[in-house]
Amino acid sequence: MSFSVLGTGSYLPPRVVTNDDLSAFLDTSDEWITQRVGIRSRHVSATETAADMALRAAEAALANSGITAGEIDLILAASVSAETVSPSVSCLVQRGLGVSCPAFDLNAACSAFLFLLDTADAFFARGGVNRILVIGAERMSRIVDWTDRSTAVIFGDGAGAMVLARGGEGEYHPAQLNVTGGDEVIRIPQNHGNSPFWEGDDSRPYIFMDGQNTFKFAVNAICHDVKTVVAEAGLTLDDIDWIIPHQANIRILDFAARRLGVPMEKIATGIETTGNTSSASIPIITDALWRSGRLLRGQTVVLTAFGGGLASAACVLKW
Numbered sequence: 001m002s003f004s005v006l007g008t009g010s011y012l013p014p015r016v017v018t019n020d021d022l023s024a025f026l027d028t029s030d031e032w033i034t035q036r037v038g039i040r041s042r043h044v045s046a047t048e049t050a051a052d053m054a055l056r057a058a059e060a061a062l063a064n065s066g067i068t069a070g071e072i073d074l075i076l077a078a079s080v081s082a083e084t085v086s087p088s089v090s091c092l093v094q095r096g097l098g099v100s101c102p103a104f105d106l107n108a109a110c111s112a113f114l115f116l117l118d119t120a121d122a123f124f125a126r127g128g129v130n131r132i133l134v135i136g137a138e139r140m141s142r143i144v145d146w147t148d149r150s151t152a153v154i155f156g157d158g159a160g161a162m163v164l165a166r167g168g169e170g171e172y173h174p175a176q177l178n179v180t181g182g183d184e185v186i187r188i189p190q191n192h193g194n195s196p197f198w199e200g201d202d203s204r205p206y207i208f209m210d211g212q213n214t215f216k217f218a219v220n221a222i223c224h225d226v227k228t229v230v231a232e233a234g235l236t237l238d239d240i241d242w243i244i245p246h247q248a249n250i251r252i253l254d255f256a257a258r259r260l261g262v263p264m265e266k267i268a269t270g271i272e273t274t275g276n277t278s279s280a281s282i283p284i285i286t287d288a289l290w291r292s293g294r295l296l297r298g299q300t301v302v303l304t305a306f307g308g309g310l311a312s313a314a315c316v317l318k319w
Helices: 019-023 030-037 050-065 089-097 109-126 211-232 250-260 278-291
Strands: 003-011 016-018 041-043 074-078 103-105 131-139 157-166 171-179 242-245 300-307 311-318
Touching: 003 050, 003 109, 003 278, 016 019, 019 030, 030 250, 041 157, 050 089, 050 131, 050 157, 050 278, 074 089, 074 109, 089 103, 089 131, 109 131, 109 157, 109 171, 109 278, 109 300, 109 311, 131 278, 157 278, 171 211, 211 250, 211 300, 211 311, 242 250, 242 278, 278 300
Parallel strands: 074 103, 074 131, 242 300
Antiparallel strands: 003 157, 016 041, 131 157, 171 311, 300 311
16 A cells, blocks of 8 residues: 655744854854754744644644645654653644544654654555544653753754645655664653652653764664665665655764765755754655755655664655
8 A cells, every 4th residue: 555645744933042042051162063963053942842833733734735634534643752641742633633533642763753654554554544644743852951962952843744645646665664672872761750669770851862873873774774665666766856864963964875875965954953853853854845846746755764762764755
């Protein structure tokens, strides 16, 4: 079974935090951040929750698709930074849209949006579902340690969404999904609560990331996953119009592009003004590409993501 993307949407909070803003309270500078990760500014939520941003992105995607919320049969969402474990982001979006279809969240960190697409494809193949809303929404500012310059400068807030339709003129090739369970490289501890019986680790509930090993993992994952899905689709990299990657670090993308032998002009980037928005980054950059007129119907794209888990994913999609 395959599906088509009817439309896209995204939402970025209005508050923009520049590198100079961060240098006011962190031992850092615009030059230091730009050279290491390629980020000059990011959007940070002052009042919106992850679910609030998800709803705004969903509404934009529905408007772009030309369909009503009542035509959605299923809502799938992803977030590692939502304010509540329950109700989930998808359930809060369901209420916000005023619909009654099933809704659930999936957690695969930065790779989660591609896991959502493959889950949607399985629901389409099962039958009985014709339109699915998929959303990545993150308030990463909630789980960043704002005293740690190695991570605080990287992340931003935002949400992105797509409306998918069963069949149509698009073509989806099942994703390459990879997981190597472990927390040595990237982890986000939960609050351990106040159990008087707990004697285990008491790490603070903020993002931990081993930058050097994350870089190596990311480059290797992009190159392996992109080559694999392109070959499985019976294509070559010359057949690909766009590679749309998770936006984590511009140096990662540049290094992977050179190893793949792909010009950077084929790599969609937006990290300079959004930062790393985890599961929201691919739908956010795809929405920007689509609305700018650079992504066209009939083009073939590769989506590729990597992150905590450790998990990575890629898929080929004819737009």
